[in-house]
Amino acid sequence: MKMTTVKLKNILKERFSNENYRTSYNRDKDTFRVEWKDSKQGITITLPNVVSKYDERGKVAIDDLTEHVEEALRIMNEEHHLSGKEKHIFPVIRATSFPTETKSGEKMVYKDHTAETRIYYALDLGKSYRLIDESLLEKEGWTKERIDEVAAFNLRSLEIDYKKDTVAENDFYFVAKQDGYDASHILNEAFLEEMKLNAKGELAVAVPHQDVLIIADIQNKTGYDILAQMTMKFFAEGRIPITSLSFIYEDKHLEPIFILAKNRPEKK
Known part of the structure; x- marks a missing residue:
């Protein structure tokens, strides 16, 4: 059946x-909105985007969309608490272009990270999570410092699995558990320090989207070009893109790098 x-x-x-x-249904914008009758909170779906996914994946695309919307609506309709849920709070990495307010005007809790990235905070709800806003903090009597400490502690408690691939004598490690927190491991300083200690060359990292952290042990000039191509590919394919730039990890700091035609990095 041809989907329209x-x-x-x-x-x-x-x-x-x-x-x-x-x-x-908004005919002019070709969107479909589902919302709770009482609160009028809801989700707006851009139909042509879903049609494209249907053409690729068939009925599964609509099933996944339905499940996602139902879960999002459920979260909107529930009252959430931080106290008693301390072990379910984690940091998530987002692009600096990511909104700092909810659609209803609530300010999100976030912290600056690099020129390309910010740290937001998520309350894990099982199948999904809710990003934490300032009104929830105030309701619970929490400070931003406390939420940051709790989230950082919980992140360090997560097991880190990675796969290794060697290309042109450069080693690449991929953290891709797809639990929503793969990119967040860029905040785990102890992990990065361990990788740096064991690196043969220069250590670079990338968070092209939410569900992957790339760590590269760059041992020759070609390695930078490979990392750039790899990061751009992941960035283009990611469900929640973050940044197509890579970073050099040196002295516990992340410095964005640009890959030039000569395959040489240049610090920003």
Whole structure:
């Protein structure tokens, strides 16, 4: 069956026919919105994007979308607490272009990281998580310092698995557990220091999207070019892109690098 936005709209309308939901279709923008009747909080779906995924993956794409929207709506309708959930708070890396406010105007809790990245904080809810905003902090009586300390401690408690690949005598390590916190391991200083200690050459890292951390032991000039191509590819394919730039890790600091035609890094 050839999928169109109109057909998709009808499928979604049927799937979200729950009496607690209200659905609407914006013909001009080609979007479909599902929201709670009472609170009017909801999700807006860009239909042409889903049609493209359907063309690639078939019905599975619509099933995944339905599950994602249902989970997001559930989270919106629940009251969340930090106290008693301390072990479920983690840092997440986002691009500096990522919003600092929710759509309802609540300010997000975040911390500057590099010129390309910021640290936000997530309350893990099992299948998904909620990014923490300042109103939740105030309601719980928490400070930004406390949320940062708790999140950093929990991150260090996560097991780190990685796969290794050697290309042109350069070693690349990929942390890709896909638990939502792969890129967050760039904040684990002890881990980076261990990798630096065991590196034969210069250590570089990249967080092209949320679900991968690339660590590169660069042992020749070609290694920088390989890392740049690799990072750009991951960045283009990522569900939540972060940055296509790589970083040199030196003296516990991250310095963005640019890959030039001569395969040589230049510090920003």
